[in-house]
Amino acid sequence: MRQEDPVATHAAHAAPDADTRAMRRAIELAARGLGSTSPNPVVGCVITDASGTIVGEGWHQRAGGPHAEIHALRAAGPAARGGTAYVTLEPCNHTGRTGPCAQALAAAGIARVVHAVSDPNPQASGGAVTLRAAGIDTEGGLLADEAETGNAAWLTSVRLGRPHVTWKYAATLDGRSAAADGSSRWITSAASRADVHRLRAESDAVLVGGGTLRADDPHLAVRGHEGATQPLRIALDTRATIPAGARILDDAAPTLLVVGEDADTRHLTGVELLRLPLHDGRIAVQDLLTHLNLSGVRSVLLEGGPTLAGAFLEAGAVDRVIGYLAPALLGAGPAALADAGITNISGAVRLDITEAVRIGPDLRITAVPVPVTPATKEHGVFTGIVEELGEVTAVEQLEEASRFRLRGPLVTEDAKHGDSIAVNGVCLTVVETADGEFTADVMQETLNRSSLGALSAGSRVNLERPMALGGRLGGHLVQGHVDGTGEIISRTPSEHWEIVKVALPQNLSRYVVEKGSITVDGVSLTVVEAAADWFTISLIPTTLALTTLGIKQSGDPVNLEVDVLAKYVERLLAAGVDPLHATGDAR
Incomplete structure (x- = not known):
C-alpha cells in the first residue's frame, strides 16, 4: 500500500x-x-x-x-x-x-x-x-x-476508430529540421534525445517514412528505460527500397514494413509486411491507421520527416504535437513541416499550448489542435458520422417535456447555450453545459416521434455536432429531424461485417431504396436491401464499436431519418415540376 x-x-x-x-x-x-x-x-x-x-x-x-x-x-x-x-x-x-x-x-x-x-x-x-x-x-x-x-x-x-497520433519533431528556432546539405545530427541536445526515448516507451508504435529511412537509417528502439515494452517500429516504404541490412530490421524491437500492393519484397525475407493500396502513389493515412487500430495499436509516435508529417496533418490525424526547439539558427534547409494542404492563413491549424519546459538547453513545447468551431443550429447540418458515444446521466420529467442531462466531453468542449447536438439522430438544443455534460429539453412531441422517450440514466447514445461551414461531408446531409422509428428485426454476423434487418414504417418505405442513404439512430448508412416493410444495412467493425448500433438487440427501437433529397424530389413531382430542370419555387 x-x-x-x-x-x-x-x-x-x-x-x-x-x-x-x-x-x-x-x-x-x-x-x-x-x-x-x-x-x-x-x-x-x-x-x-x-x-x-x-x-x-x-x-x-x-x-x-x-x-x-x-x-x-x-x-x-x-x-x-x-x-x-x-x-x-x-x-x-x-x-x-x-x-x-x-x-x-x-x-x-x-x-x-x-x-x-x-x-x-x-x-x-x-x-x-x-x-x-x-x-x-x-x-x-x-x-x-x-x-x-x-x-x-x-x-x-474507441471514439474515432484509429490510434492517437503524436507528431514529434526537432528543429532550430527558425524552424529548420536539417541544414541545407541535409545534415541533422544533432540539432537538439542529448537531454532532448533521451526524452524522446521516454515518448517511445509510452507509445505502442513509432512511425517513419521512406525519406527518413533513406536519409537517417533510424533504429527507433527504446534505450535507457529498463523494463520498457519495445514499441512496434513501422516504416512506410511504398516501393520496398529499404535494404535488408537496415537498422530498423534488427531484432531489438518488432518491425512492420508498410508497402504498396505490388512492391517487390523478395529481398526482405522474414520481414513482417503490410501491403496497402496506393492512392496517387501514396499510402492513405486513414487506411494505415484503421489497420493499426484493428491490430491493437492505440498510440503512434510520428517521427518521420516533413512530408509524412504534412500528410498526417492534412488527413486530420495529428492529435498532439511535441516540438523540441534548439537555440540555434540555420537560415536554410528543410522546414519541420511540408505541404499539409493549407493554402490560406484561414486554414491554419491553430494549437493550444499545454506545456512549455526546458530540456537541457532546448525548449520542449507540447500542443494540441484547437477544435474547429461547429456551425450553430441556424445554419448547421449533420452528416451522420458519429463523433462520440455518450451517456444519459439523468432524466427529469417536466410539465410538458423531459430534461435530459448527457455526458459527452468531446461534443461539449466548445458547445454553448443555443447550439445544436444530435442525440441518436435527433437534433436537440443545448440549454447549458458543465464538466463535459450538457442539458437539453425534449418536448413531448419529439418523445412521441422518436425513441428518446425510452432512454434513462445509463443509456448510451450517439452524439454529433453540426458540420462546420466549409467542412468536409463525411456521410450524407442529415437534418436531425426524425421521420419515424423502426425496430431491429434480426442481426446476422459474417466474417467482416454484420447485416442488420430493420422494420420500416409504411409511410417511409417510398423513400428507402437499395444503395440509397438512411440515418439510423444518427448513423449515416447505405441501404443494402429494401422491401415494403423492412430494409437491411451492413455494419462494419468500426461502426459496431463506435456507435450504439453495436449493442442494439432484436426488438430495440431506432430513430430513422430518410434522405431529405428524396422528399424534395417527391414534392417537385407532385407539383408537376421536372426535378432535373427546376428553376422556380415549387411551393
Missing part, C-alpha cells in the same frame, strides 16, 4: 477538495501503465475507508492482468467495506480476460464510487448502472479532463 498523498479524513461524503485529491492520485497511478496496457486503457484506482484514509491503491499494469480496481481492493482488504473507490474510468461491466470490476466493488462492500470518465466502449460500459442498482452511491465526471488527457490514446481509439 502506498500513501505518499494521504486523503484527509471525511465522513460518508468527503469534502470536495478531498475527493479531488484522491482522484488526482488515481490519475497519477494510471500514468504508470502508459506503454504496457494496450489495447486496454490506463486506469488508476484509490480506495479510502469509511473515515477517508487511503487503504488501497492500484493501476492497470498490463493487458490481460488484473484491472486497477482489483489491485486496489486486494491492497485494501477488509478495510474497503463501507469506503469510497476513486477510479479514473467507469468500472467495467463485462467479462473479458478478467471479471467485471463493478461486481467486484459491490462484493467488497464499497459504499461509494466516484469515476472520472464514463466508459465509451459499448462492450464494457454500464458499470455505473450496475453499481447504482446495487445501492452504491455512484458519481461521474470528477477531473474528467485530466483523466481523459492521460487516457487519450485509448479514448481516441
Whole structure:
C-alpha cells in the first residue's frame, strides 16, 4: 500500500477538495501503465475507508492482468467495506480476460464510487448502472479532463476508430529540421534525445517514412528505460527500397514494413509486411491507421520527416504535437513541416499550448489542435458520422417535456447555450453545459416521434455536432429531424461485417431504396436491401464499436431519418415540376 498523498479524513461524503485529491492520485497511478496496457486503457484506482484514509491503491499494469480496481481492493482488504473507490474510468461491466470490476466493488462492500470518465466502449460500459442498482452511491465526471488527457490514446481509439497520433519533431528556432546539405545530427541536445526515448516507451508504435529511412537509417528502439515494452517500429516504404541490412530490421524491437500492393519484397525475407493500396502513389493515412487500430495499436509516435508529417496533418490525424526547439539558427534547409494542404492563413491549424519546459538547453513545447468551431443550429447540418458515444446521466420529467442531462466531453468542449447536438439522430438544443455534460429539453412531441422517450440514466447514445461551414461531408446531409422509428428485426454476423434487418414504417418505405442513404439512430448508412416493410444495412467493425448500433438487440427501437433529397424530389413531382430542370419555387 502506498500513501505518499494521504486523503484527509471525511465522513460518508468527503469534502470536495478531498475527493479531488484522491482522484488526482488515481490519475497519477494510471500514468504508470502508459506503454504496457494496450489495447486496454490506463486506469488508476484509490480506495479510502469509511473515515477517508487511503487503504488501497492500484493501476492497470498490463493487458490481460488484473484491472486497477482489483489491485486496489486486494491492497485494501477488509478495510474497503463501507469506503469510497476513486477510479479514473467507469468500472467495467463485462467479462473479458478478467471479471467485471463493478461486481467486484459491490462484493467488497464499497459504499461509494466516484469515476472520472464514463466508459465509451459499448462492450464494457454500464458499470455505473450496475453499481447504482446495487445501492452504491455512484458519481461521474470528477477531473474528467485530466483523466481523459492521460487516457487519450485509448479514448481516441474507441471514439474515432484509429490510434492517437503524436507528431514529434526537432528543429532550430527558425524552424529548420536539417541544414541545407541535409545534415541533422544533432540539432537538439542529448537531454532532448533521451526524452524522446521516454515518448517511445509510452507509445505502442513509432512511425517513419521512406525519406527518413533513406536519409537517417533510424533504429527507433527504446534505450535507457529498463523494463520498457519495445514499441512496434513501422516504416512506410511504398516501393520496398529499404535494404535488408537496415537498422530498423534488427531484432531489438518488432518491425512492420508498410508497402504498396505490388512492391517487390523478395529481398526482405522474414520481414513482417503490410501491403496497402496506393492512392496517387501514396499510402492513405486513414487506411494505415484503421489497420493499426484493428491490430491493437492505440498510440503512434510520428517521427518521420516533413512530408509524412504534412500528410498526417492534412488527413486530420495529428492529435498532439511535441516540438523540441534548439537555440540555434540555420537560415536554410528543410522546414519541420511540408505541404499539409493549407493554402490560406484561414486554414491554419491553430494549437493550444499545454506545456512549455526546458530540456537541457532546448525548449520542449507540447500542443494540441484547437477544435474547429461547429456551425450553430441556424445554419448547421449533420452528416451522420458519429463523433462520440455518450451517456444519459439523468432524466427529469417536466410539465410538458423531459430534461435530459448527457455526458459527452468531446461534443461539449466548445458547445454553448443555443447550439445544436444530435442525440441518436435527433437534433436537440443545448440549454447549458458543465464538466463535459450538457442539458437539453425534449418536448413531448419529439418523445412521441422518436425513441428518446425510452432512454434513462445509463443509456448510451450517439452524439454529433453540426458540420462546420466549409467542412468536409463525411456521410450524407442529415437534418436531425426524425421521420419515424423502426425496430431491429434480426442481426446476422459474417466474417467482416454484420447485416442488420430493420422494420420500416409504411409511410417511409417510398423513400428507402437499395444503395440509397438512411440515418439510423444518427448513423449515416447505405441501404443494402429494401422491401415494403423492412430494409437491411451492413455494419462494419468500426461502426459496431463506435456507435450504439453495436449493442442494439432484436426488438430495440431506432430513430430513422430518410434522405431529405428524396422528399424534395417527391414534392417537385407532385407539383408537376421536372426535378432535373427546376428553376422556380415549387411551393
